[in-house]
Amino acid sequence: MYSVLVPIGTADAGVSRAVETIASFPGRDELSVVIVHVARDVDFIGSDGSYVSLDQEDLSLPSAVESAMEAFEDRGISAQLVVREGDEVDEILETINDESIDQVVVPDKRRSPVGKVIFGGTTLSLIRNSPAPVTVVPSPNVK
Template sequence: MAILCAVDGTQPHESVVSTADDLARAYDDELIVLHVMTKDRFESRGQDRTEYYVDDAAREAREMAREAAADVLDSTDRVVARGRVGDPTAEILEVADRVSARYLVLGGRKRSPVGKALFGSTTQSILLEATTPVVTVMDEE
């Protein structure tokens, strides 16, 4: 089994990665850190380059996941970094199912009810749709 930790580039990831690492150590599971680049981000990055493919974006996302783990953990020997491109909710849930994740660890932040209604929430969608137990680490701010 594995502990899947999803990180993005918009909120602090220290407590999310640390919590996932604690779980991976407690269960002696593999720690997978995943970053999903959205389609919008992929398309905007592609406008800046003459040749930019989904594989390039997935490598970039994987590197962001690797950096998130390296920023927090003393050693990343046990960490598997993964990168995907697409809808974050769908991609995170698909990876969680594919790796038979014991837990899915992700960050959250407090938002107003209007903010949730207008913009949606990846964390909220995952909580509602996941078949894997989800650990949500709330942002301090």
């Protein structure tokens, strides 16, 4: 079984292209997909992926995560959802190790270099620190 991890935040940018990229992998019957969503200030994670924060009573998964789960299901690809709490990069790297991931496919929003400095560079950190190969899939609406 070849395992692929897809980290998905709150933005839809690039998610559909990441799903299409994974669906085009050879031997897709042997694929195991893990979608990881990292949230902050989570006090409890339910078995359905919902999470509760003390600041906001009941939070639901971002639409990007739900869309990805549906897209994989529509293509007949098994996808497991992992919801974690903490620093994005640390939690994604820990999931890569915990789940014995073979490859990471990252949907990228394609921020400008200045935007990456201001908002951080999760994708760049994953490229530099991931023990598994990282494929960056740009948003389809970015030229």
